[in-house]
Amino acid sequence: MSTMTTPGLLRVDPEESAYLDALENQTMFIFREAYRRFENLAMLWSIGKDSTAMLWVARKAFFGRVPFPLVHIDTTMKHPVMIEFRDQIASEWGLDLRVGTNREALDSGMGPDKGRFECCTALKTSALQRLIEQHGFKGIFLGIRRDEEGSRAKERVFSPRDRDFQWNFKDQPPELWDQFNTAYGDDTHVRIHPILHWTEMDIWRYIRREGIPVCSLYFSNGTHRYRSLGCVPCNSNFPSTASTVDQIIHELEHTTTPERAGRAQDHEKAYMMQKLRSLGYM
Amino acid sequence: MTIQNISRQPSVEPALRIVIVGHVDHGKSTLIGRLFYDTGAIPAERYDEIERTCKAQGRPFEYAYLMDALEEEREQNVTIETTQTRFRSSRRGYLIIDAPGHKEFLKNMVTGASEADAAILIVDGEEGVREQTRRHAYILALLGISQVMVTINKLDRVGFDRARFDQVAAETVHFLHSIGLTAQFLVPISARQGDNVVERSSATPWYQGPTILDALDAFSPAALDRSRPGRxxxxxxxxxxxxxxxxxxxxxxxxxxxxxxxxxxxxxxxxxxxxxxxxxxxxxxxxxxxxxxxxxxxxxxxxxxxxxxRPQDGPVPAVEVHASVFWMGRTPLSLGTRYGFKIGSADAQAEVVAIEERIDPVSLEVRQRYAEWLGESEVGRVVLRLEKPVAADTFETNPKLGRFVLVEQGVVRGGGIIRSLGMASGARSVRVIELGERLLVDPSGALIDLRSEGGDIEIAADARFLARVRAGERVALRFSGMRPFGAFLNWAWEHFIPVTFRREQEGVWVSCGAPEYASATEHYLDGPGI
Incomplete structure (x- = not known):
């Protein structure tokens, strides 16, 4: 199975194109604003469709280069084709890739059987926290979207985390007219969300227009496909025959199932995602 | 339009961004939930999840839960943060920005509303116009949002009484007029029951106007600024x-x-x-x-x-900004203090040199003229002096470069709309004369001698000088030419400084800062004075 799939037929509807241009321009603006304001930036790349599309816009914002490192938090439980895809893209696009893994937790036997909340916190949140401390990153680009899930809907574009990595969602400063809050103390880092305003459908339409390569797991293997990618034990596929980007878009236009239905950590208990995120989860 | 027409259509017409504002508990989240439900925008799983949560808490199905995603919000039954969610009519897509109504959440409301093309102001039909109804409407006016719909909610609780609707609608419209807003639609609804939200209600036979959704379809997206000069x-x-x-x-x-x-x-x-x-x-x-x-x-x-x-129609290199400012900081905006000033891609330091009016955003009364400070959630007419020239426009000529934010300790605390600008030197070789720096004390009192000045000049003054003059201290000035005197009169006009003058052979004698115009006039008519 090929790890990369580039959409075939390129259809450009002028209205759709103008709409996607607006989304893309806003994201470029955010990238450039962060690059201007912060010394030590990195971008979290989950290998999924969102952060891959976001990476594509970063290349547009910086004229073909990506002037900051990419961080992949590898729980070692990712689908093997994701890792293949990652390494292939990283070499083709000349990316500075840094991989972060919480070895200690893995060595002591951490896994979803210890509880999904505990596992996500140890293997993702803590691994990210260590990597940020190790490299002294002051700003992290994250490909989250408002329409994904409730607590993400409440995010700001520039969202500070305190020394203990926590998100104070009850007292966020105002953000207006694209004048972002970009000055923070040294004991904090800022999460920057360049595609917060995009929807799942926007991402797929953009992938179609631009011909962005995405991991093959999003396409049907004949009977099933993945809609959102994560770790193998907590990530389920669903019955689908959509094997091209056009077919995926058609399928999404007619579904009423939420995007993250196949992500077990969202459904473990009430407000799990809010709790994970207030501790620093993506 | 019937409900069958409403579906998740694949059209990509850019969504209209709407903000829903109003007093706490007047039904914002319920209205949004109802719009989602009635247009089929809620995925089945989301609906089931909310139904389960409500059942567990022993409550009827709560539409507001669709927006209130955070645990605290559900426990307290209030929306804390700005949220965005989408739905579709048969005509186009909508992006709803839910702006929380609590007073302490004003910054969230402003964050949400600053992105909107149109607004729905929701008023409880039982309670009528309340404090935040007025405050939010005023913010809409300040942000320059002109497409506004008023909806009177909870009419099921007053038996869909037409007289009550008319009374609350009139009260709301009256207030909107006083701040320069016009409601394009007035819609009687019950958000909880769905009357006149998406489907026309049989409970309001006296109402012939559109439903909320039909009225939204009549609004248009904010036009891009392609016809304005290049920036x-x-x-x-x-x-x-x-x-x-x-x-x-x-x-x-x-x-x-x-x-x-x-x-x-x-x-x-x-x-x-x-x-x-x-x-x-x-x-x-x-x-x-x-x-x-x-x-x-x-x-x-x-x-x-x-x-x-382009060289022929550029912005103004400004050193002085006259603006309507809304303040969201916990510590007041204060006279003589410097703040970060961000406009377009520029950063500068700005000193507050005058707070000409401190306005109560609820009653719209001027609380104080020439105030010392502007409190949290207050609005004022403020004069800012920039430490260096910054390119700007007035809001009227170019909204994108006619608005700014004020920053305190790295955090955005206020926003402003530029009403007029004081030019910097350089661009038109204008010389700025700082009154405070030219103050002499001669035997007859404070004197500023500007007889040596000619050509294009601009008059400026710092907060201390303005405060002294406003406190009633009289300052005498001398000019030899009409142009510098004219520049001074402009400055006095902008700062509401009383001025009397006497033309003489060798120039003009001026006195400013007298507390009473009449007594000052008398003084000058009576004797040689200065």
Missing amino acids: MPVQDVYRWDDVRRYVGRVESGTFRRGDRVRFLPSGRESRIRSIERWPEARVPAAAAGTCVGIHLEDEVYVEPGEVMS
């Missing part, structure tokens, strides 16, 4: 591989290859050699909304924060 704030300058790119987003107008351009406030000029939009090395033009890289024919030194325009 591109320079966001950054990338010097890579011996290539210098001036990057930014075109905020208004269109720039083309070959255009002669001027950067302000520096005044440097060049010509556009090419416009780059990767992967395309050369595009013919960049219109409003586009992020580009500009290559110039000359290697001019331009800093981030400058604004690229």
Whole structure:
């Protein structure tokens, strides 16, 4: 199975194109604003469709280069084709890739059987926290979207985390007219969300227009496909025959199932995602 | 329109962004939930999840839960943060920005409303107009949102009584008029029951107007600023591989290859050699909304924060800003204090030199003239002095470069709309005369002698000088020519400073700062005075 799939037929509807241009321009603006304001930036790349599309816009914002490192938090439980895809893209696009893994937790036997909340916190949140401390990153680009899930809907574009990595969602400063809050103390880092305003459908339409390569797991293997990618034990596929980007878009236009239905950590208990995120989860 | 027409259509017409505002508990979240439910925008799983949560808490199905995603919000039954969610009518897509109603959440409301094309102001039919109804409406007016619909909610609780609807509607419209807003629609609803939200209600046979959804369909997206003069704030300058790119987003107008351009406030000029939009090395033009890289024919030194325009219709290199400011900081905005000032891509320091009016955003009464401070959630007419010239427009001529934020300790605490601007020197060789610096004390009192000044001058004064004059201290000035005197009168006019003058052979004698115009006049008519 090929790890990369580039959409075939390129259809450009002028209205759709103008709409996607607006989304893309806003994201470029955010990238450039962060690059201007912060010394030590990195971008979290989950290998999924969102952060891959976001990476594509970063290349547009910086004229073909990506002037900051990419961080992949590898729980070692990712689908093997994701890792293949990652390494292939990283070499083709000349990316500075840094991989972060919480070895200690893995060595002591951490896994979803210890509880999904505990596992996500140890293997993702803590691994990210260590990597940020190790490299002294002051700003992290994250490909989250408002329409994904409730607590993400409440995010700001520039969202500070305190020394203990926590998100104070009850007292966020105002953000207006694209004048972002970009000055923070040294004991904090800022999460920057360049595609917060995009929807799942926007991402797929953009992938179609631009011909962005995405991991093959999003396409049907004949009977099933993945809609959102994560770790193998907590990530389920669903019955689908959509094997091209056009077919995926058609399928999404007619579904009423939420995007993250196949992500077990969202459904473990009430407000799990809010709790994970207030501790620093993506 | 019938409900069957409403579906998740694949059209990509840009969504209309709506903000829903109003007093706490007047039904904002319920209205949004109802719109989602009735247009089929809620995925089945989300609906089930909310139904389960409500059942567990022993409550009827709560539409508000669709928006209130955070645990605290559900426990307290209030929306805390701005949220965005989408639904569709048969005509187009909508992006709803739910702006929380609590007083302490004003900053969230402003964050949400600043992105909106149109607004729904919701008023409880039982309670009528309340404090936050007025406050929010005032913020809409300040943010320049002109497409506004009023809906009177909870009419099921008053038996869909037409008289009650008329009474609350009249009260709301009256207030809106007083702040320069017009409601395009007045819709009687019960958000909980769904009357006149998406489906026409049989409970209001006396109402012939549109439902909420029909009324929304009549609004139009905010137009892009393509017809205004060209402006591109320079966001950054990338010097890579011996290539210098001036990057930014075109905020208004269109720039083309070959255009002669001027950067302000520096005044440097060049010509556009090419416009780059990767992967395309050369595009013919960049219109409003586009992020580009500009290559110039000359290697001019331009800093981030400058604004690229055409030489004939550029912005103003401003040193003084007269603005309507809304303040969201916990500590008051105070006279004589310096704040960060961000406009376009520029950063500067601004000193508050006057708070000409402190306005109660609820009653709209002027609480105080020439105030010392502006409290949290208050609005005021403020004069700011910039430490260095910054390119700006008035809000009326170019909204994108006519609005700014005030920053305190790195955090945005206030926003402002520019009413008028004081020019910097340089651009039109205007000389700025600082009154405080020219103050002499002679035997007859405070004197400023400007007889040696001529040509284009501009008068300015710091907070201390203004405070002294306003406190009633009288200052005498001497001018030899009409133009410097005219510049002084402009300054006095802008700051509401009383002035009397006497024309004489060798020039003009002026007195300013007298507390009472009448007594000052008397004084001058009676004797030689100064």
